[in-house]
Amino acid sequence: MSLDSVLLIGGAGFLGLHLIQQFWNESPRPEIHVFDIRPIPDKISKYFTFDPAAIHIHIGDLTSEDDVKLAIKESNPSVIVHSASPMHGLPQAVYEKVNIQGTANLIKCAKDMGITALVYTSSAGVIFNGQDIHNADESWPIPEVPMDGYNETKAIAEEMVLKANSFDEPFYTVALRPAGIFGPGDRQLVPGLRNVLKNGQTKFQVGDNNNLFDWTYAGNVADAHILAAKKLLDPSSLHQVGGEKFFITNDTPSYFWTLARTVWKADGHIDSYNIVLNRPVAIVAGYLSEFFSKILKKEPGLTPFRVKVVCAYRYHNITKAKTILGYKPQVGLEEGIRYTLDWMNETNQ
């Protein structure tokens, strides 16, 4: 079955725009439909070369059966890609509505409408609850106690999607677990580091900088989705892919502060020395910071949560994605950082 049309759920978001771009680059190019609660932004980065006028937009609520079915009917997609997800730091109710109810609704609608392929954007975070992750592969279990509400709902949604896979109906599903997504449109990773630079805090190193971290360029994540979609449409490979999950990274785990300093260096800043806070000291400082921030009613810069995150090992073994999907990251970290900073400069952030 060929890739004639694609419906991108959440296509107006950060990863969504990269999905549009990568599907746009495909030859032959499929019809590209976007379902989101808002349209594609009027101003998008010069990095993106697709023609917004050629993208079919469907505005609606993911939890509304009517909205989703109408979009499916109008787009008649060969495959649905579901990357809609709220950002970190929002209330639990939002996660449950979008990630769980929204995903459940999408699965139901897709089946009712006779769609056979669904690619879900899960998260590498589903296996993380604060402990170190050394070279994790897909055999690692979901922790019984989730790190937070976001990861909990992503894990539940992922399970729903994979369980919905059926070679009989037929309804084929796959879940991709990207780690540390960054790129043009990123509002957390690289912008967060740039804020540290603006606040003059780049000298501080929390932890010993021996912990490896996986970052993944957004364009590479989008590539992985296209590969997965094609595999689901290909009878010779769908049994290997259907019902499976895959970690997606840049396949270049790097030390946390080395990545941070690379961003600052690309921004023209290099410190002549560093002040190192080891993990236990930093956690105590985090508690104190949190305590005083409450009194002063300010947002704390340092929290025990953040200390644990920046000190944790979080790197993954993506052999499965490389061998079964044929995934190979096209954009390296350095290049990806450059694209991201160029985009930030362009939008004057």
Added chain:
Amino acid sequence: MGKVTQLLAHPTELKAALQLKFFRKSMYPIDVNSQSETEKTCYKLLKKTSRSFCAVIMELNPELRNAIMIFYLVLRALDTIEDDMTISPDVKVPILREFDSYLLTKDWTFNGSGPNEKDRIVLVQFDVILAEYHKLKPEYQDVIKDITFKMGNGMADYISNEEFNLNGVKTVADYDLYCHYVAGLVGEGLTKLTVAAEFGPASLIDDMHLSESMGLFLQKTNIIRDYKEDMDDGRSFWPEEIWSKHTEKLSNFTKPEYLQDGLNCTSDLVLNVLEHVKDVLIYLSQIYDNSTFNFCAIPQVMAIATLSAVFQNPLVFKQNVKIRKGETCKLILESRTYAGVLNIFSKYLKTIHHKCPVSDPNYLRIGIKCGELEQFLEELNPNPSHIPKGAKPMQTVYYLNAKKKLELDQSIVPILKKEYSTINTVLSLFGCSFIFFLIFAYDFAKNSAV
């Protein structure tokens, strides 16, 4: 005296030196009485030409000991011809090209070496080497002859290469090719001997890039380390493709104003060498015989330690940077098991990672390469505490080979533990005695004063 004070400044290395000298037991002691006269003479030649290598060869399984000794001496003879500047090229080149045919003779020798040529004796007494060569198993003789042919011709080609002699190494590909002839072929020969002895799988011969990396990892490390010495000799082996990114003339790095460029160049070169680490670790995981494993592993752990020492080190441009004698002893002791080798590599990779300044143009590349290798080390020998309940390590070929090797090593772990506990006991006793002596001396002095 320098060595003693150096050791005292590093107590764990002092302990390692004592352990190595007095407590390590040889797996295969040599019975001098059963050696023939020519065999004894060969070992004397070996000792004369390389004391450290001699010590390593002595530890080998008897099945391979003489074969590798002869292999070494033959290559040394070849190298002595090649190095000798008193012999004109038109005499030298034919000898190098037909050197393998001399192995078929019984009495060939060469007396044309310059009087000051350091190892000329291996050529003057080459007939003794030949006598032992012909005693080797035919398959071992074939390997040595084949490598001698390839290496002799490689050397002859370089002597005739005016471009190379005038301007040194140009591209990274040229660099790899040069190192192939100087060191990669040695790795190939040792691999074929090891497989012929059934101390490693036949697949090592199909995967010749692994043994190639074993040779190149050592040679490239030495080339970085020997910058000053080679410059003084009017030679250069740093590839222009790399150093020209940092300066217009290689000799600039000896000047203070070019120091930063020179340091960045060492990063570039080290990054290139680190490409071989995975192959080295894969190769070592497939060597079954423990003495052969030690023979292969010791130079590799020395190389990673040296690489860490030369990395971003200003002294590289003033002298040969060497690792301390005590550190050497420690590395030899710790590299007797595969797990020990992996730990050593992990430690020095972290050192390289931490030494890299942000300003280095290769800062992220070094970080990524070290990260990649740490990931590989974790794949080969996952720390059990790193794997959650319900998960299991990915059963890759590399993981399974490493696991098998680690299991084989279990048979020598008790021997090592006993050795370590013995040295600890002895040091404790000496420590107690010394304290008692001090107390006694103090009391005696006090009594005398009264």
